[in-house]
Amino acid sequence: xxxxxxIGALPCTLAAPPPPPKMEINSMxxxxxxxxxxxxxxxxxxxxxxxxFTFSALSSNGDxxxxxxxxxxxxxxxxxxxxxxxxxxxxxxxxxxxLHFFLYMARNSPTRPDKFTYPFVLKSCARLGLSHQGKQxxxxxxxxxxxxxxxxxxxxxxxxxxCEEVGHAYKVFDKMSERDVVSWTVMIDGLVDNDRPMEAxxxxxxxxxxxVEVNDVTVVSILRACAETGxxxxxxxxxxxxxEQRIGLKAHxxxxxxxxxxxxxxxxxxxxxxxxxxxxxxxxxxxxxIAGLASHGKCEDAIDLFNQMQELSIKPDERTMTSVLSAxxxxxxxxxxxxxxxxxxxxxxxxxxxxxYGCVVDLLxxxxxxxxxxxxxxxxxxxxxxxxxxxxxxxxKVNKDMNRAERLIDHLKSLKxxxxxxxxxxxxxxxxxxxxxxxxxxxxTRELMNKRGLVKPPGASKIEIDGxxxxxxxxxxxxxxxxxxxxxxxxxxxxxREEKYQPxxxxxxxxxxxxxxxxxxxxxxxxLALAFGLIKTNPGTEIRIVKxxxxxxxxxxxxxxxxxxxxRDIIMRDRIRFHHFSNxxxxxxxxx
DNA sequence: CGTGAGCACT
Numbered sequence: 001x002x003x004x005x006x007i008g009a010l011p012c013t014l015a016a017p018p019p020p021p022k023m024e025i026n027s028m029x030x031x032x033x034x035x036x037x038x039x040x041x042x043x044x045x046x047x048x049x050x051x052x053f054t055f056s057a058l059s060s061n062g063d064x065x066x067x068x069x070x071x072x073x074x075x076x077x078x079x080x081x082x083x084x085x086x087x088x089x090x091x092x093x094x095x096x097x098x099l100h101f102f103l104y105m106a107r108n109s110p111t112r113p114d115k116f117t118y119p120f121v122l123k124s125c126a127r128l129g130l131s132h133q134g135k136q137x138x139x140x141x142x143x144x145x146x147x148x149x150x151x152x153x154x155x156x157x158x159x160x161x162x163c164e165e166v167g168h169a170y171k172v173f174d175k176m177s178e179r180d181v182v183s184w185t186v187m188i189d190g191l192v193d194n195d196r197p198m199e200a201x202x203x204x205x206x207x208x209x210x211x212v213e214v215n216d217v218t219v220v221s222i223l224r225a226c227a228e229t230g231x232x233x234x235x236x237x238x239x240x241x242x243x244e245q246r247i248g249l250k251a252h253x254x255x256x257x258x259x260x261x262x263x264x265x266x267x268x269x270x271x272x273x274x275x276x277x278x279x280x281x282x283x284x285x286x287x288x289x290i291a292g293l294a295s296h297g298k299c300e301d302a303i304d305l306f307n308q309m310q311e312l313s314i315k316p317d318e319r320t321m322t323s324v325l326s327a328x329x330x331x332x333x334x335x336x337x338x339x340x341x342x343x344x345x346x347x348x349x350x351x352x353x354x355x356x357y358g359c360v361v362d363l364l365x366x367x368x369x370x371x372x373x374x375x376x377x378x379x380x381x382x383x384x385x386x387x388x389x390x391x392x393x394x395x396x397k398v399n400k401d402m403n404r405a406e407r408l409i410d411h412l413k414s415l416k417x418x419x420x421x422x423x424x425x426x427x428x429x430x431x432x433x434x435x436x437x438x439x440x441x442x443x444x445t446r447e448l449m450n451k452r453g454l455v456k457p458p459g460a461s462k463i464e465i466d467g468x469x470x471x472x473x474x475x476x477x478x479x480x481x482x483x484x485x486x487x488x489x490x491x492x493x494x495x496x497r498e499e500k501y502q503p504x505x506x507x508x509x510x511x512x513x514x515x516x517x518x519x520x521x522x523x524x525x526x527x528l529a530l531a532f533g534l535i536k537t538n539p540g541t542e543i544r545i546v547k548x549x550x551x552x553x554x555x556x557x558x559x560x561x562x563x564x565x566x567x568r569d570i571i572m573r574d575r576i577r578f579h580h581f582s583n584x585x586x587x588x589x590x591x592x
Numbered sequence: 593c594g595t596g597a598g599c600a601c602t
Contacts, residue, residue: 123594123595190596215596220596286599289599290599359601
């Protein structure tokens with residue numbers, strides 16, 4: 001019979017023996033010391049070696065020298081050991097090494113890859129955009145028994161999307177016999193990343209129809225799609241789902257909600273979400289809100305918020321700095337913005353990047369300080385890119401300094417640019433020549449674009465009506481209700497003539513007569529979207545339009561007049577900011 | 593041992 005006092009004194013009951021002591025390792029030197037001791041002890045201690053190895057691999061930040069050393073001392077490494085190495089490399093700053101190690105394993109060890117191996121190697125293909133290698137892995141997987149493993153399939157979909165091979169991703173997705181929340185989410189998110197947000201929303205609707213429960217990750221992905229397209233009612237539905245299903249307002253979720261409301265034009269709703277989340281606010285949510293206020297022209301509020309953030313000792317990052325600078329830019333606060341750039345490292349510990357210089361060059365250039373802007377580009381410690389030169393040249397065009405613009409164009413042409421910049425450069429150059437009336441040079445630019453197979457991206461505007469997003473391309477007649485839309489535009493023009501509205505013909509950069517210019521202007525995508533909005537919504541309701549390019553001067557003036565004549569508030573997002581038109585005025589005060 | 597996630601410059 002057992003002595004009951006003895007049992008009472010025991011730390012554990014006899015029925016459940018204590019687990020073996022876990023080896024706690026806290027630092028790399030400690031791991032190495034343990035390693036040495038283990039080797040000296042002479043006994044084959046696979047378990048301790050494995051622990052030491054795992055710790056050193058996963059805490060290595062990419063330098064796996066020690067981990068490899070320790071791995072070599074393990075008598076017969078198994079797939080777990082190899083997978084740990086590959087996992088560590090796939091997360092490291094140099095993920096190609098995961099593939100190298102995978103090949104090393106395949107060639108030099110009897111250990112075969114297993115279902116855990118593939119997600120890691122596929123991840124590094126995804127991070128590197130290596131679709132060729134990804135496809136080869138896919139081939140290996142198909143020959144193995146792991147092709148039906150859910151995790152492997154999800155990794156494949158993600159890899160293909162990250163390599164811009166949406167078609168292949170779809171194939172894997174479609175072939176899956178059972179899809180869970182991750183299968184849908186990874187596909188939806190991949191579509192958003194590949195600039196196909198409308199498809200992402202469609203897939204989300206299918207997912208809901210299939211009664212698959214969404215989770216926080218799905219919500220974040222779909223909110224990104226809503227933000228991109230301006231699909232406010234979908235976004236609001238998702239917000240309801242978040243509330244009902246008590247999907248926690250993790251920082252990811254609240255940031256995505258804030259950004260969705262911001263980009264759909266509802267800055268007040270964004271602010272409400274921001275103010276409601278008391279705990280889970282991190283630097284990302286603050287930055288999203290600051291950037292949102294800046295893009296809506298509420299620049300003072302943006303700066304206020306940045307100062308509040310300082311008081312709470314939340315450390316800003318590079319993007320926060322960009323948001324603050326864009327607030328200065330949109331407000332035209334030249335000296336404040338310039339001073340911020342100059343002192344940001346000293347005050348906030350963030351070194352200016354090319355984006356920050358970009359904001360300030362734009363700020364200076366748009367305000368007409370073209371020499372200062374040029375000087376800043378020349379003196380900055382970072383090599384200027386195509387964006388930066390285009391910003392400055394655009395500033396010259398806005399301020400009608402054609403001599404400087406042409407000089408800078410010659411300079412731009414002499415630079416060896418990334419070929420990705422070709423299209424943007426030539427479009428801008430063509431615009432500058434055209435607005436200077438140099439039609440021959442404009443024609444040559446056009447020629448050059450044709451020769452290189454470059455196509456100017458057409459203006460496109462989106463508007464959401466009854467939960468469906470409609471997209472209009474400039475001059476579009478594909479819409480089922482195109483006739484009604486053009487009739488509405490005729491009616492509008494008639495009204496504007498009564499108002500003695502003068503179309504801004506100089507915005508048409510084609511060598512055509514004025515009648516043709518007026519015709520061109522009247523079919524800009526935002527006007528088509530606006531006409532459709534006027535037809536489809538009740539009098540007095542707001543109209544929201546999302547445009548892909550900068551607003552043209554004529555459309556801007558047009559929207560102002562309509563807002564008064566038709567008693568409609570119009571909220572238009574263009575490539576760089578928001579315009580709230582109300583009673584004949586715009587929130588940007590005509591400075592954009 | 594593994595799948596998917598938020599904010600920035602033209």
